[in-house]
Amino acid sequence: MNEKTIILTGGGTAGHVSLNEAIIPSLQEAGYNVHYIGSHDGIEKELITNAFPSLPYHSISSGKLRRYFSVENFTDPFKVMAGVTQAFSIIKKIKPTVIFSKGGFVSVPVVIAAKLANIPVVVHESDVTPGLANKISLPFASHIFTVFKETMKHLPNDKSTCTGSIIRQQLFEGNRERGLALCGFTAEKKVLLVMGGSLGSVIINDALRENLSSLLEKYQIIHLCGKGNADKKLGNLQGYCQFEYVTTELPDLLYATDFVVSRAGSNSIFEFLALHKPMLLIPLSAAKSRGDQILNANLFKKQGFAHVLDEEKLTKESFMQAIQMLEQKAEEMIDQMLEVEHPKTPKEMVALITQYEK
Numbered sequence: 001m002n003e004k005t006i007i008l009t010g011g012g013t014a015g016h017v018s019l020n021e022a023i024i025p026s027l028q029e030a031g032y033n034v035h036y037i038g039s040h041d042g043i044e045k046e047l048i049t050n051a052f053p054s055l056p057y058h059s060i061s062s063g064k065l066r067r068y069f070s071v072e073n074f075t076d077p078f079k080v081m082a083g084v085t086q087a088f089s090i091i092k093k094i095k096p097t098v099i100f101s102k103g104g105f106v107s108v109p110v111v112i113a114a115k116l117a118n119i120p121v122v123v124h125e126s127d128v129t130p131g132l133a134n135k136i137s138l139p140f141a142s143h144i145f146t147v148f149k150e151t152m153k154h155l156p157n158d159k160s161t162c163t164g165s166i167i168r169q170q171l172f173e174g175n176r177e178r179g180l181a182l183c184g185f186t187a188e189k190k191v192l193l194v195m196g197g198s199l200g201s202v203i204i205n206d207a208l209r210e211n212l213s214s215l216l217e218k219y220q221i222i223h224l225c226g227k228g229n230a231d232k233k234l235g236n237l238q239g240y241c242q243f244e245y246v247t248t249e250l251p252d253l254l255y256a257t258d259f260v261v262s263r264a265g266s267n268s269i270f271e272f273l274a275l276h277k278p279m280l281l282i283p284l285s286a287a288k289s290r291g292d293q294i295l296n297a298n299l300f301k302k303q304g305f306a307h308v309l310d311e312e313k314l315t316k317e318s319f320m321q322a323i324q325m326l327e328q329k330a331e332e333m334i335d336q337m338l339e340v341e342h343p344k345t346p347k348e349m350v351a352l353i354t355q356y357e358k
Helices: 016-030 041-051 076-094 107-116 133-142 149-153 169-173 174-184 202-210 248-255 266-274 292-300 316-337 346-354
Strands: 005-008 032-039 058-059 098-101 123-125 143-146 160-162 191-197 219-224 240-243 259-262 279-281 306-308
Touching: 005 016, 005 191, 016 032, 016 041, 016 160, 016 346, 032 041, 032 076, 032 191, 041 123, 041 191, 058 076, 076 107, 098 107, 098 346, 107 123, 107 133, 123 133, 133 174, 143 149, 143 292, 149 160, 169 266, 174 191, 191 248, 202 316, 248 306, 259 266, 259 316, 266 279, 266 292, 279 292, 292 306, 306 316
Parallel strands: 005 032, 005 098, 032 058, 098 123, 123 143, 143 160, 191 219, 191 259, 219 240, 259 279, 279 306
Antiparallel strands: none
């Protein structure tokens, strides 16, 4: 089998890495030599090097792109320019046939360098509206794939396609019994999984813990609280199992789960949808983000897949009321989810990406 080389990039959050993680095995099976370009200390480095220890990971400089005033806005362009130089050097040495960008700040220097090196770039956008990094990348891209049909109106028609969601196969290989055993749970009580994204959410963590005693009367609770957010005082509480972060355990934990409370990042909510998990979404507020999670959550609510609680309205009382509403609407949500077309496989996504190779 003749080996070709592909470079993947994307980072800053787990959402900008998960699709890359999903397609790496399929790329390798198809005979591709896979390299990854990410930041020196971003979450992408930890995720990729842990999951694929032998895969070459290249670190570059990357500034943060901000929509608000900061002194660092004056220095970060120089970091981006340094990153372009570093990425260009890597690209010229590796000679990829195509580059796939999942977005995030670190992808911008890579995409610009690819254009300078005359290497085709395929960009993927998971949210309803393109993020700032992907907006900057659009003129340099050969093609842009989207998850939501609604995203297409924000993109050039001649080089964009909606693929729907792409879900890694491992997610469908979970086991409920393993998940329950991992937490020390029984099969008698329903399981509620609460998570606040890859970095955790203090406001969601607090709302859950304020209601723990009441919730534990009815549910067993898996709490993905984010790094550094575990509460040691609750370590031995019966029916409550907290993890700072999970990787290979996630499929089993999801199979053990009856209901999910989560932020509204695109990758996560499509995974819940694929597994038919009724969800309460608490999107990041417009004050803390560009509003992409609000759009994601409201689209899922409109399609009958989720109940939504705005972060601004999140209190101890409203959290409990929303959980009650989630359980009431659960069967209705599952019925709607069962009507959805099955997501694309990583192998199908690889075929879409590699058709643009040089």
